[in-house]
Amino acid sequence: MMPIYLDNNATTRVAPEVIEAMLPFLHEHYGNPSSMHSFGGNVARHLRAARAGIAALLGAQPEEILFTSCGTESDNAAIRSALETQPDKRHIVTSRVEHPAVKALAANLKKHGYRVTEIPVDKFGRLDLDRYEASLTPDTAIVSLMWANNETGVVFPIERAAALAKAQGILFHTDAVQAVGKVPIDLSRGAVDMLSLSGHKLHAPKGIGVLYVRKGTRFAPFLIGGHQELGRRGGTENVPGIIALGKASELAAAKMSDENERVKRLRDRLERGLLEQIPNAQINGDVDSRLPNTSNISFESVEGEAILLRLNEYGICASSGSACTSGSLQPSHVLRAMGVPFTMAHGSIRFSLSVYNSDQDIDLVLEKMPSVIENLRALSPFWTTDGAACSGTYSVQ
Amino acid sequence: MWEYTDKVKDYFLQPKNAGEVEHPDGEAVVGSMACGDALKLTFRVGEGGKIVEAKFKTFGCASAIASASVLTEMMIGKTIEEAKTITNQDIADSLGGLPKEKMHCSVMGRQALEKAIGAYEGKPPLEQEGEIVCECFGVTDREIERAIRENGLKTIEEVTDFTKAGGGCQSCHETIADIIARVRAEARPVARPRMTNLEKIRRIEETLEREIRPSLIQDGGDIDLIDVVGNRVLVATRGACASCRASQQTLKNFVEIKLRELVMPELVVEEVVQ
Numbered sequence: 001m002m003p004i005y006l007d008n009n010a011t012t013r014v015a016p017e018v019i020e021a022m023l024p025f026l027h028e029h030y031g032n033p034s035s036m037h038s039f040g041g042n043v044a045r046h047l048r049a050a051r052a053g054i055a056a057l058l059g060a061q062p063e064e065i066l067f068t069s070c071g072t073e074s075d076n077a078a079i080r081s082a083l084e085t086q087p088d089k090r091h092i093v094t095s096r097v098e099h100p101a102v103k104a105l106a107a108n109l110k111k112h113g114y115r116v117t118e119i120p121v122d123k124f125g126r127l128d129l130d131r132y133e134a135s136l137t138p139d140t141a142i143v144s145l146m147w148a149n150n151e152t153g154v155v156f157p158i159e160r161a162a163a164l165a166k167a168q169g170i171l172f173h174t175d176a177v178q179a180v181g182k183v184p185i186d187l188s189r190g191a192v193d194m195l196s197l198s199g200h201k202l203h204a205p206k207g208i209g210v211l212y213v214r215k216g217t218r219f220a221p222f223l224i225g226g227h228q229e230l231g232r233r234g235g236t237e238n239v240p241g242i243i244a245l246g247k248a249s250e251l252a253a254a255k256m257s258d259e260n261e262r263v264k265r266l267r268d269r270l271e272r273g274l275l276e277q278i279p280n281a282q283i284n285g286d287v288d289s290r291l292p293n294t295s296n297i298s299f300e301s302v303e304g305e306a307i308l309l310r311l312n313e314y315g316i317c318a319s320s321g322s323a324c325t326s327g328s329l330q331p332s333h334v335l336r337a338m339g340v341p342f343t344m345a346h347g348s349i350r351f352s353l354s355v356y357n358s359d360q361d362i363d364l365v366l367e368k369m370p371s372v373i374e375n376l377r378a379l380s381p382f383w384t385t386d387g388a389a390c391s392g393t394y395s396v397q
Numbered sequence: 398m399w400e401y402t403d404k405v406k407d408y409f410l411q412p413k414n415a416g417e418v419e420h421p422d423g424e425a426v427v428g429s430m431a432c433g434d435a436l437k438l439t440f441r442v443g444e445g446g447k448i449v450e451a452k453f454k455t456f457g458c459a460s461a462i463a464s465a466s467v468l469t470e471m472m473i474g475k476t477i478e479e480a481k482t483i484t485n486q487d488i489a490d491s492l493g494g495l496p497k498e499k500m501h502c503s504v505m506g507r508q509a510l511e512k513a514i515g516a517y518e519g520k521p522p523l524e525q526e527g528e529i530v531c532e533c534f535g536v537t538d539r540e541i542e543r544a545i546r547e548n549g550l551k552t553i554e555e556v557t558d559f560t561k562a563g564g565g566c567q568s569c570h571e572t573i574a575d576i577i578a579r580v581r582a583e584a585r586p587v588a589r590p591r592m593t594n595l596e597k598i599r600r601i602e603e604t605l606e607r608e609i610r611p612s613l614i615q616d617g618g619d620i621d622l623i624d625v626v627g628n629r630v631l632v633a634t635r636g637a638c639a640s641c642r643a644s645q646q647t648l649k650n651f652v653e654i655k656l657r658e659l660v661m662p663e664l665v666v667e668e669v670v671q
Contacts, residue, residue, distance in 0.1 A: 303433065305399075305458035309409065322458070323433040329557065329564030330533070331433070342431045346456075379415050379462060381437035381454040382430055 004361045007317045008201075009150050009178060009294060009352035014244070015203040021247035022205070022240040033237055034228065043239055050246025057249040058195065058212055059186035066211045066229045067242055071177040072101035074196030074211035075144070077222035077233070078173040079105055082142035082194075083114070084220035086171075089141035091115045093170075095127060095156075096337035101196075102144050102175055103333070115139070124286040125154035125338050133164050142171045147179035147195075151321055151334040151350055152285030153294025155183060159190045166191035171217070177201055181252035182260060182291050193217050199241060203354075204248035208241030259355045264292035266362050267353050271295045273366040278373050284340055284348060293353040296321070298335075298344035301383040302376040307349055310372040316365055321348040343382070401459060402493035408463035413470055416452045423517030427509045432534050432561065434461045434502065438509040440472060442517065448472045448480060453509075460492075460499040467491045468506040477514055483507065484547065485559075500559045504544060530572050533565025538576055545580045553577070592661060598625050600660045608655050613638060613647075620652065628663040630656060644668075 005013065031040035033047050051062045058065075068074045079092070079102070094106050096118045106116045117135045120128050127145070136143070143165045148155045158174050165172040173194040179185065181202035187195065194217065199208035213219050213232070225234020275281055280300035299307065304320025311318060321332030323346060330336070331345035340348070351365070377383040401409075418424075421439035428435030434457030443449035451472040453465035468488050472480050485503040489495045495503060527539030544550060544559045553573050557564045563573050592600070605622055613619055618638030623631040632652070638644045645668070653666040 301430075301456065303457050303461075306409070306462060309406075309459045313410065329433065329561055342433075346430070346433050379412065379454055380456040381426060381435055382456050 001315045004316045004364055006351040006353060007319055008354040010319060011200045012203045012354055013356055014205050015248060015251060017251060018204055018244045018247045022244040025240040025243050033239065047237060047239065047242055050242050053246040054210060054249045057253045059188040060212050061215060064212055064215055066213055066232050067237060068209040068211055068233060069207060070209040071196050071198035074209045075101040075175055076105055077211050078194040078196060079142055079144055080222055081220045082171045085218040086141045089139050091137055091139040091141060093117045093135050093140055093143040095119045095145055097121055097125065097149055097334045098146055099150055099175055121337050123339050125149060125152045126286050127156050132161060136165060136168050136170055140170045142173055144173040147174045147176035148183060148291050149334060150178050151332055152296045153291035154285045155289045155291060162191035178291060181256065182293060187212060199245040199248065202248050202252055204245040205241060208238050208245050260292040263353050263355060266357055267293055267295050270351060270362045270365060274369055277370045282344060284335060295351045297349055298340065299347040299373050300343050301380045302347045302373060304347055304349060306376050307372060314368050319350040322346045399496050404493045405460055405463040408466045409459040412462055412466040414452045414466060417454060418450050418452045423513040425509050425512035425516055427512060428505055434505060436465050436505050436509045438513045440513060446476050448475055460495050461502040461505065463492055464488050464502040464506045468510060481514060483510060497558045501561050504559055531562035531569045534561040536560050536562035541573060541576050542580050545577060597660065601625060601630060601656060604656055604659045609652055623669045628665055630664050630666045631669045632666060633669050
C-alpha cells in the first residue's frame with residue numbers, strides 16, 4: 001500500500017528529477033572536487049553550478065552558501081560562530097517556539113553562563129514584536145528566530161525582526177528549514193545575516209544542509225579541518241547531496257508559486273472538510289500568516305498518538321503534538337507557548353502536504369477521520385454524549 | 398514510533414469491554430486531562446462474589462487503551478480478593494510487554510483497579526496519601542515509593558517511565574533521587590544480626606565443651622578457643638592433636654562441621670600457630 005503521506009514537515013519524498021540528477025555522482029562522477037586531476041575537477045564544476053542554483057533560490061551570492069550536513073548543524077554553526085566572534089557579548093535572543101536545534105542549544109549555552117531571552121508568542125503563535133524589540137541590548141550577540149514554525153506553519157515577520165536587530169548592530173540568524181521552497185525569500189534585500197536550510201524538507205535527500213552567511217559577516221568554523229567551503233567548514237563535500245539540493249532548489253524556484261497555490265487549495269479543503277464534519281475541533285496557529293502546506297488541528301478529548309495509530313491503519317501518515325508522541329510526557333512546547341488548553345493540546349494533529357499530494361489523498365482523510373475521532377471519543381471518559389467535553393479537571397486522584 | 402506488541406495493537410484497534418457498566422458495584426477514575434491520560438473503570442459483582450462485568454473508558458494513547466481493556470478481561474471471573482492481586486506487571490505481561498516509557502499505562506490500570514475495589518468495599522475514598530513530589534503530574538511520594546518497591550526501579554528515568562513523576566519541568570528530580578536512595582536502602586536493611594557476638598562466642602564455647610572436646614580428649618588431644626574474629630574461630634590444639642599430622646583434617650572435617658551445624662553456617666575454623 002502506498003502511504004497517504006501528509007507528514008512533509010518531518011521529511012519529504014526525494015523528487016524523481018533530483019534522484020536522476022544525483023545518481024551520476026554516485027556512479028561514474030565519484031571524484032573528489034578538491035583533487036588536482038580533471039576527474040575531480042569536473043565534479044567541482046558541477047558543485048559550483050549547484051551552489052549557484054541554491055544561491056539563486058535565496059537571492060544570495062554563491063560564496064555566501066556554506067554546505068553542512070543538516071539543519072541542526074547549520075543552526076549550531078551559526079549561533080556558536082556569533083558567540084565565538086563576539087566573546088564580550090553574552091546574551092542570546094530567541095523565541096519560545098523554536099525547533100530543538102535552537103531551543104536545546106540555547107538551553108545548553110545558558111548552563112555555560114550565557115543569558116537567553118525567549119520571546120513569547122500569542123495564542124495564534126504570533127511573535128510579540130514589542131517584547132522582541134525591548135529585549136535587544138548592547139550585550140546581545142545574536143538573535144535566532146525561525147522563519148516558519150514546523151508544528152503550526154506560522155510564519156514570523158523575519159525581515160522586520162532582522163531589520164530591528166540590524167539597526168542595533170546585532171547579528172540575526174533564522175532557522176528557515178520549513179520556509180525555504182514554500183515562502184519567497186530574497187536575502188539580497190533583507191537584513192538577515194545567517195540562514196539555515198535543510199535539503200530533505202524540499203525534496204532533496206537527508207544529509208545535506210546549508211548555512212547562508214552574508215558576505216562580510218565574521219565567521220568562526222564549527223567543523224575545523226580542510227580548506228573546503230573557503231575554510232568555513234572542513235570535511236569532504238557531500239557531492240551527491242549538494243547536486244541533489246541544487247536540483248531541488250531549481251525545481252522549487254521554478255514552481256514555487258504554482259505549487260503553493262495547488263498545495264494550499266488541498267490544505268484548505270482538508271481543513272474545511274474536517275472542521276465541518278467533526279465538532280469540537282480547532283485550528284492552531286495564525287491562519288493569516290501560515291505556510292501553505294501545514295495544518296495543525298486539535299480534536300478535543302482525544303489523544304494524538306491514538307489518532308495517529310488509527311490513521312496509520314489506513315496508511316495515512318501525519319504527526320501529533322501530544323505528550324505520548326513527543327516522548328517527553330508533556331504536549332508540544334509550541335502549543336504550550338500558545339496557551340492551547342490541555343483538552344486540545346493532547347489531541348493535536350499536524351498534516352503537512354507537498355506537491356505530491358492529490359485530491360484523492362484528501363478524500364481518504366476526509367472519509368476516515370470522522371469515524372476515527374468518533375470512535376476514540378466514545379472511549380474517552382472526558383467526552384459526553386451531548387457533544388461537550390468535560391473540563392480538564394474532571395477528576396484528579 | 399513505539400514498538401508495540403501485536404497484542405497491544407489488537408487491544409487498541411479492537412478494544413474489548415469499552416464503555417461503562419450500568420449500576421456498577423465499583424467504579425473509579427484516575428488520571429486527568431492535564432496529565433495526558435485518564436481511566437474510568439466500572440465493574441459489577443455477581444453470584445459467588447465474582448466480578449461478572451467490567452468496562453473501561455480511557456483517554457490516552459494506544460498502550461493506555463490496551464492496558465485498560467486487557468485489565469477488564471483479567472478482572473472478569475475473579476473474586477474481589479483474587480482481583481486485588483493483579484499487579485501492573487501482570488497487566489503489562491498480558492499484553493506481551495510494554496515499551497518501558499509506557500509502563501505508567503499499566504500502573505494507571507492497577508491504580509484504577511485498587512480504587513474501584515476500595516469503592517466497592519465501602520472504604521471512604523482515600524485522602525491523597527503522602528506529599529505531592531511531582532507538581533506537573535500530581536504524583537505523591539507514596540506512589541513513587543510503591544512503584545520503586547514493586548518494580549525494583551533504580552533511576553529517575555525509570556521512575557518517570559512508571560509513574561510519570563519527573564517527566565515535566567524536572568524540578569523534582571532531586572527529590573526523586575532521594576526517594577530512590579531511601580527505598581533502596583530499605584530494601585537491603587542493616588540486617589539485625591541473627592546472633593550477637595556475645596551469643597556467638599557463648600555458643601561456640603558450649604559446642605566445643607559439649608560436642609567436641611570429649612571426643613578429642615578420648616584420643617589424647619584437646620582444643621582451646623583463642624578468639625572469635627567475625628566468623629573466624631581461632632583455636633589452638635593441645636596434646637596429641639598438636640603433634641598429629643591429621644589434626645588439620647580433624648579441624649576442618651569435625652570441628653568446623655560441628656560448629657557450622659550447631660552455631661552458624663558461616664563459621665571458619667583456623668588454627669593459631671603457637
